[in-house]
Amino acid sequence: MKRSTATALGRHAVLIVGAAFVVMPFLWMFTTSLQSRAETYSNGSILPTSWHWENYAVAWEAAPFGQYYLNSLIMAAGIVGGHLVLDAFAAYAFARLRFPLKNAIFVVLLAALMIPTFVTIIPAYSLVASFGWIDTYWGLIVPRLADVFGIILLRQYFASIPSELEDAARIDGCSRVGIFFRIMVPLALPAFATLGIFSFLFAWNDFLWPLLVTNSDELRTIQIGLSAFQGRYGTSWNYLMAGTLTATVPSIIVFMFFQRALIRGIAASGLKD
Amino acid sequence: MHRTLAKLAALGAAATLALTGCAAGGSAGGDTVEVTVWHYWDGTNADTFDAMVDDYNSTHDGVVIKTSNVPNADFLTKLRASATSKTLPDIAIGDLVWVPQINEIGSLADLAPLLPSDVLSDINPALTSFGTIDGKQVSVPVSANNLGYIYNKTLFEAAGLNPEEPPATWEELKADGQKILAATGKPAYELFTQAGDNGEGLTWNFQVNLWQAGGEFLTADNSAAAFNTDAGKEALGYWKDLIDSGLSKVGAWGELGKSEVASATDGSWMVGIWDPEQPFDIGVGPAPYPEDGTPTTNLGGEQAMVFDNSPETTKAAADFLAWFLEPEQVLSWSEATGMLPVTNSIATSDEYLTWVDDNQPRLRPYVEQMADAHARPNTPLYPAISLAFAKEIEKALTGDVTVDEALDNAEKAVNDVIAKG
Structure with missing residues (x-):
């Protein structure tokens, strides 16, 4: 029982790391898409720091x-x-x-x-x-x-x-x-x-x-x-x-x-x- | 399962309908000549150009100008593919350094007899001479820019310097730089130190200092390297001194926008790009030159070339370019895009300079530099030469070889590129 729980935890840990690898670039794309132009050159953060939703309308x-x-x-x-x-x-x-x-x-x-x-x-x-x-x-x-x-x-x-x-x-x-x-x-x-x-x-x-x-x-x-x-x-x-x-x-x-x-x-x- | 098939069939049917619904671009009817223009402009530049073309079309009978944006990274690829099957545009507007290569892709019309002589003689001479290949005027400039000194006024103030007085000479730049480094701990001046995959960032920045020191990049007929001289050593020595004294750093370009460095030599287009949301308090001055040297800078921008597709299209294309280079159009293009005027009459006119002072005063040093600016060598080998040069110079900047060795190696590398042809 314990062993299978550990196996499951281990498997999920590997899967979560794998998923993070796949999702990370998309998250960065999303973050960048909400930044002002100046921020994209100075700000390397992967978490959103500003919310310029109008970028989507401008791009469109x-x-x-x-x-x-x-x-x-x-x-x-x-x-x-x-x-x-x-x-x-x-x-x-x-x-x-x-x-x-x-x-x-x-x-x-x-x-x-x-x-x-x-x-x-x-x-x-x-x-x-x-x-x-x-x-x-x-x-x-x-x-x-x-x-x-x-x-x-x-x-x-x-x-x-x-x-x-x-x-x-x-x-x-x-x-x-x-x-x-x-x-x-x-x-x-x-x-x-x-x-x-x-x-x-x-x-x-x-x-x-x-x-x-x-x-x-x-x-x-x-x-x-x-x-x-x-x-x-x-x-x-x-x-x-x-x-x-x-x-x-x-x-x-x-x-x-x-x-x-x-x-x-x-x-x-x-x-x- | 059958539903999936039915959906696929429906998709196929829709595609067929769509296919039959379209027709080829075809030529305009009657005696109307259609002139196609390919350019790589985006944003404001593209919108301005399209508006001016619309204006031309509505005021000129018998001709229709059609514009098409081709992404700059694939511009030459598309031209080369088109050249294989006679689908070239009538006008190509591309980067100045591409002109010699495009001249080899297709047959370019000699614009000298097609453009009014007063239009040609009004153009900045460094730009017209760049477009002269084998005695033919294969290109004319339609938009210009150059390199100047952009600095961070806040960091200048922090170092106790007058933020309205940028350094005019190399010596002043070094003296100011020491104060900035001491007060802020940040490098004072950004150099383009990495060759990267095309080398041109380093090379065209270096040429400014080489010319200022009295040197030349290639011989007048572009047949050999000409930079391995005292002037070349002075220019590269200047870069090396800046790095050794900590005033400049070896590394990736782009620190000025992050306020991690106090100044850089950068293009006039940056004024417009940074204008809407300025990343720092921007100051601009002419490119600093050595006390015993001469002020000059490096020219960039777009040149227009006409492919000799037919006598009618060539004439109509040249007529359009003549119109585009008339004072009224040069003025409206320069004001709308923030690019620099290509004709002397506008660059020195009260009307334009008043507009600059009122609307974009940071462009003023760039406009004034146009008078003594140089253009790069107009050889089709230039991209390869630029990369070979930058790769060797980079080694001196990282300290792997001395200044003299780097210039010797670069001279050999450049001459090898020219010898291979």
Whole structure:
């Protein structure tokens, strides 16, 4: 009894320290977001010393952030949707279908993971420019509709689903497409949730690509808007932190949404141990 | 489960709708020329510029100026990407030191024949000569700033000094500094002692003292280091003396704003940044110079460049810049932003100086310094040179090498950068 209490206390002590490590930067962001500009340069305190709530309004009004939010949401929705649909099709093909050079193509795909994004940015930009997609939603979304990481993630998960389930469906007269939508997708929901979270965070936080392909406020995303607080002549840390905290909210919501799907998926399939 | 799928499908549908709902930026109809401007200004600077552009658009037919803010940290990256596929803006407004690099990114128009000669001849000569590369006027300044002496009046008073009389020379700075150190225990003068990841903070501050002592940073054709001279030794010796006597400290920049040091050489833009909520009682004077030297300072600010995209856009872009450099616009830009005027006629005009005295008297020393200010060498290698220089000089400040050794090493490092090209 005593021993287990001590174990529990020890475990919680470790967890509390871990949680503090995670929460501390956010707390500091919050504190900084409430300081006056002068304080941000002279005051290193992590506990709030002043309460300039108006910083949030000032930061919001510094640029058309409403439009930036909308653009980020549209872009993120497009990219997440693209990843979930296109990655899943490709992943299923690699996991279950038989076609010539399947393994060779998969190895090439794996190799593509090792190419840094920055190497492909200029060619991708040239393509998008030649399509006339600079400063459009097309330019923001289409080049990023599918990604290798998602294909590999889903392929591994599909491969772990017993093929007996598919065979049974086939015997009952289910088509290949039916098997994909009725058997594989529901069973792989945890993997889809994981991919959804990753894709959303990637899209929401992406900076360089949206910066390159957009010029007008009508198409700019939230991360570019935030970078304007880091000016040539000094950084407005208080507004930057206020804006960044506001911009973090959708990420947290999406995480909670997909996390529920993740847990529900595991419970429903009963396959993941 | 099906509901989740349905939600995803709805998201996808919404995205598709949004995609089809938008149209490409396209050119304006009729004979209207569209001129795009990229700049990195934020806050008041951006708002002022946008308002002036709106004013221009509403008073000039046949042309539409469109502005776009590009964050300064990624300005050159975006320009380089755009240069690969002919999507460059018509005007780029960027930091002065970028001009030689931007000149290599794209084809810049020669502005000399496109701008009225009285506009060009009115611009501060150090700034126009900076924008002259291979005989072409590739850039013109649109906004300026320089380095001056900013000090904490409260700490000056605490040391029994007259808070309205900042030191004019290095010798006075040292004498005042001893009193401040003795009375307050705080260092008297902040030096930029760390190279950091780009070196420029140290380098451009040091150039002020180098020029004041009669030295040059590079040779006139930017082909070799020119600072390893008696003047260079005098300037670096001055920095070393300040550190050895405890008047300055080796460490991170930014102590003046925390009132942990009594003074620093800092930019004219700080006057505007600190103005709304002053972190200390701010005094400003011209950059102190050696008794046997000459007063001067280092110029910064933004220069405008025109990419030669088409004859129509180039002409329209130059016309806009000519308008922006007219006295009326230079005056309203300088007053609204607190940046320094780029033309001599405004910098010395009663109207502007009266405005300064009435509204922002701390700018007065900066404005007066414009007349004898220098600009940095205009070579595309400058960023690499600046970093190589700062890394070697830093070692003298931390005491790892002597002043002479540091200058020898810096000369070699800078010449290596130039040789590699």
